[in-house]
Amino acid sequence: MENLGATMRILRPYPHVFAFYDGRIEGVRAYSPDPNWLDDGAYALGICSYAIVDGTEALVYDTHISLTHARLIRQVLEAQGVASIRVLLSHWHDDHVAGNAVFQDCEIMASAGTLTALTAHRHKMETAAPPIKPLVMPNRILDGDTAIQVGKIPVEIRHVDIHCFDAAVMVLPQSDLLFAGDTLEDPITYVDEPARLKTHLADLARMASWNAGRILPNHGRADIIAAGGYDASFIDATRLYVEKLLSLQGETALAARALQSFAPEIFATGAVTYFAPYENVHRRNVEAVTGQAGAPPSLVSLTSTASPPPECWYGSSATSQRHPRRALPGTSDGDGRPVT
Numbered sequence: 395m396e397n398l399g400a401t402m403r404i405l406r407p408y409p410h411v412f413a414f415y416d417g418r419i420e421g422v423r424a425y426s427p428d429p430n431w432l433d434d435g436a437y438a439l440g441i442c443s444y445a446i447v448d449g450t451e452a453l454v455y456d457t458h459i460s461l462t463h464a465r466l467i468r469q470v471l472e473a474q475g476v477a478s479i480r481v482l483l484s485h486w487h488d489d490h491v492a493g494n495a496v497f498q499d500c501e502i503m504a505s506a507g508t509l510t511a512l513t514a515h516r517h518k519m520e521t522a523a524p525p526i527k528p529l530v531m532p533n534r535i536l537d538g539d540t541a542i543q544v545g546k547i548p549v550e551i552r553h554v555d556i557h558c559f560d561a562a563v564m565v566l567p568q569s570d571l572l573f574a575g576d577t578l579e580d581p582i583t584y585v586d587e588p589a590r591l592k593t594h595l596a597d598l599a600r601m602a603s604w605n606a607g608r609i610l611p612n613h614g615r616a617d618i619i620a621a622g623g624y625d626a627s628f629i630d631a632t633r634l635y636v637e638k639l640l641s642l643q644g645e646t647a648l649a650a651r652a653l654q655s656f657a658p659e660i661f662a663t664g665a666v667t668y669f670a671p672y673e674n675v676h677r678r679n680v681e682a683v684t685g686q687a688g689a690p691p692s693l694v695s696l697t698s699t700a701s702p703p704p705e706c707w708y709g710s711s712a713t714s715q716r717h718p719r720r721a722l723p724g725t726s727d728g729d730g731r732p733v734t
């Protein structure tokens with residue numbers, strides 16, 4: 395059933411922004427009927443990479459879910475007259491780096507944490523289904539927040555600790571835009587580091603203080619992205635959901651609820667919309683924070699504000715299908731638990 399890229403849509407939310415959107419199509423899978431990270435963790439939910447273009451220069455924000463997707467992105471940009479491409483990786487997860495090889499002759503920027511995580515997970519990512527092989531590494535490691543120019547467009551790359559410890563987001567001050575990577579998802583964030591949710595909350599507050607006018611996430615609704623993105627209430631919805639997860643201790647009835655009754659307040663913001671495939675994400679999130687599956691993070695550590703680990707704790711839910719069989723060496727699921 396492999397016909398990767400056939401359903402990818404090219405959206406133009408702004409004259410200088412390309413959005414390469416694929417998935418969120420009911421009943422359609424892109425790679426395989428069997429559980430795999432590409433379909434279950436990205437395509438079913440909707441996945442979007444971006445490019446900022448000015449004149450002959452482009453900055454690609456994530457290389458999408460396959461080499462085919464990445465080639466299509468490069469073709470579109472070159473057809474626009476782009477001669478110089480740089481890449482910024484939002485974080486190390488497979489659905490954001492699978493197309494790196496197509497840009498291996500370009501500058502590929504990432505945080506030091508992204509390089510560390512990719513190095514640690516290289517073998518698992520190269521032998522996953524589908525494999526990312528060879529996994530091409532970033533070749534420019536950013537030292538903290540970094541300002542660059544894409545043509546005449548200033549771009550501020552900022553590191554945040556939301557969703558994943560190594561996240562890099564982008565702010566375009568001239569157009570009041572925030573490219574959020576996976577720090578924000580519609581309707582809910584995907585919890586990969588359940589022991590560090592409190593840290594993520596703190597950085598959500600920091601991100602909200604930037605007062606971005608519009609927000610473009612990597613997992614969201616195509617129609618909203620095409621229309622220019624989400625407003626600041628998107629951050630509020632994410633905060634409310636994370637706070638609800640943090641309130642789970644001892645709340646077994648709450649833990650059993652489906653997404654809409656678990657956190658009706660996030661939908662009341664108007665920022666996010668219920669989308670049934672995220673029910674699996676929510677269930678897995680609840681299991682991750684309550685320790686119902688795999689090796690449980692303790693609820694004590696969940697509320698700690700300990701400094702970030704050099705490697706992110708990786709959720710060990712056996713029902714996880716977003717990044718199956720992926721863990722850092724030495725963590726509890728480092729032997730690659732089979733997907734169920």
Ligand SMILES: [Zn+2]
Binds near residue numbers: 489
């Ligand atoms: Zn993602």
